[in-house]
Amino acid sequence: MASEVFISSNGANGGEVHATLDKIPDECPWCHRGQKPEDMRAAFMATEQSDGFHLLQRVHRCTFTDCERIFIAFYAYKDGNARFLKSKPERFTPKKWEESIKALSPDFVEIYSQANEAESQELDKVAGPGYRKALEFLIKDWLIANKADKEEVIRTKQLGACINDYIDEQVIKDVANRAAWLGNDETHYFRKWTEKDVNDLKRLIELTASWVNMRELSNSAITEMPKPAKTDS
Numbered sequence: 001m002a003s004e005v006f007i008s009s010n011g012a013n014g015g016e017v018h019a020t021l022d023k024i025p026d027e028c029p030w031c032h033r034g035q036k037p038e039d040m041r042a043a044f045m046a047t048e049q050s051d052g053f054h055l056l057q058r059v060h061r062c063t064f065t066d067c068e069r070i071f072i073a074f075y076a077y078k079d080g081n082a083r084f085l086k087s088k089p090e091r092f093t094p095k096k097w098e099e100s101i102k103a104l105s106p107d108f109v110e111i112y113s114q115a116n117e118a119e120s121q122e123l124d125k126v127a128g129p130g131y132r133k134a135l136e137f138l139i140k141d142w143l144i145a146n147k148a149d150k151e152e153v154i155r156t157k158q159l160g161a162c163i164n165d166y167i168d169e170q171v172i173k174d175v176a177n178r179a180a181w182l183g184n185d186e187t188h189y190f191r192k193w194t195e196k197d198v199n200d201l202k203r204l205i206e207l208t209a210s211w212v213n214m215r216e217l218s219n220s221a222i223t224e225m226p227k228p229a230k231t232d233s
Contacts, residue, residue, distance in 0.1 A: 017077075018080055021082045021084065024037075028071065031066075031069075033062075035064065037063060038062075040061055044057045045077065053076040053077060057075075058072065059072055073087050098209075098213045100216040100220075101213050105137055115127045115134060128198050140159075150166065164177070171211065176204075179205050182204060
């Protein structure tokens with residue numbers, strides 16, 4: 001629901017500005033808990049941007065007693081209307097992976113987390129290649145764990161060849177291939193999949209990891225419960 005507020009501008013013209021906000025932040029960017037934050041009664045207007053908008057900044061404080069940190073809500077302001085953009089500073093929260101994935105490829109988990117943090121800091125030009133690298137570690141660590149006799153070949157083989165030559169399950173091969181295609185777009189000068197972005201790449205990587213996790217859990221269950229030998233009745 002839109003909310004009308006008056007702010008005191010610190011821009012070049014100074015003075016009081018009337019703004020209609022389209023949203024009040026409903027989550028603390030530090031602790032990531034939903035709430036109605038405390039308004040610290042401080043707002044500032046930056047000078048006009050190249051797109052004709054001003055940057056409106058409002059100061060809030062988290063209402064949870066074990067946090068109570070200050071943060072700033074950013075809005076795009078024009079003609080009396082302010083559209084919420086984001087809250088900062090944002091405390092990065094790494095994605096949680098299944099235990100089997102963490103044990104199988106700790107490097108994948110770490111590289112994915114670093115790429116994810118880069119993306120959260122709007123470093124999108126380096127986040128994409130990071131996700132692509134994470135995918136390669138996941139695939140190769142998984143293949144080496146299950147095809148130890150091919151380890152040296154897998155280490156040096158290109159990712160696409162590893163996927164096509166050594167992944168047996170067609171659905172995992174299909175999903176992993178598509179993740180690799182989008183990952184390559186993030187590292188190459190020319191993009192083939194112009195209608196896709198880094199969010200599609202992350203979704204495909206996470207789908208690949210889910211299939212790998214399911215395969216690993218299934219193998220563990222089968223190993224722990226071998227088929228009983230037939231006995232005479």
